[in-house]
Amino acid sequence: MFRPSPFLRRVLIVDALASGATALLLIVAADLLHSLLAVPGTLSRAAGLLLVPYVAVVAILALRARFPAIAVWAVIAANLLWTAASALVLASGAIAPNLLGYAVVLAQAIVVGVLGALQYVAMRAQPAAPGRTAS
Numbered sequence: 001m002f003r004p005s006p007f008l009r010r011v012l013i014v015d016a017l018a019s020g021a022t023a024l025l026l027i028v029a030a031d032l033l034h035s036l037l038a039v040p041g042t043l044s045r046a047a048g049l050l051l052v053p054y055v056a057v058v059a060i061l062a063l064r065a066r067f068p069a070i071a072v073w074a075v076i077a078a079n080l081l082w083t084a085a086s087a088l089v090l091a092s093g094a095i096a097p098n099l100l101g102y103a104v105v106l107a108q109a110i111v112v113g114v115l116g117a118l119q120y121v122a123m124r125a126q127p128a129a130p131g132r133t134a135s
Contacts, residue, residue, distance in 0.1 A: 001066045008072070008122035012062035015075070015115045016055055022108065023051035037101030043089075054078060072123055079116030083109045 004012070026033070026048030030041035058075055061067050086109035089095055090102060097105060 002069055002126060003066050004061075004072075005122060005126060008119065008126065009062055011115065011118045011122055012058055012072075012075070015079075015119070016059040016062055018111065018115070019051050019058065020055045023048045023055055026051070037104055038098040039095055039101050039105065043095065069123065069126070072119060076116050076119045076123070079112050079119065083113040083116065086112070 026044045030044035030048070033039055033044050034041040054075075057071070061071055061075070086105055090097070090105055095101075
């Protein structure tokens with residue numbers, strides 16, 4: 001268990017807020033997004049629903065005074081997987097979004113990747129607990 005730095009806490013809060021807003025948009029506006037982006041509404045809804053437990057975990061971490069480092073490493077891994085899956089779904093041809101759809105999927109993948117990178121940097125900068133090496 002460790003006490004997160006203010007920087008790590010802020011990045012987790014931003015991640016929870018951005019992911020929560022994204023989940024809400026994907027769930028509530030899936031049909032509208034399909035019209036605008038040519039991304040299947042079922043995929044948007046499923047992605048939004050997948051984000052709900054993720055948002056809950058990240059929000060809980062962001063608000064706790066102490067938590068295990070492995071929890072943040074799991075969040076970083078989830079961000080990496082989301083970024084890779086976003087790129088893979090476009091590259092594979094599994095969906096055929098329009099130009100705006102490609103741009104939106106890529107933009108959100110980049111944002112998620114940046115959040116994961118910031119979380120990684122924050123974790124590497126965490127001071128080591130007495131008797132332990134840095135995470």
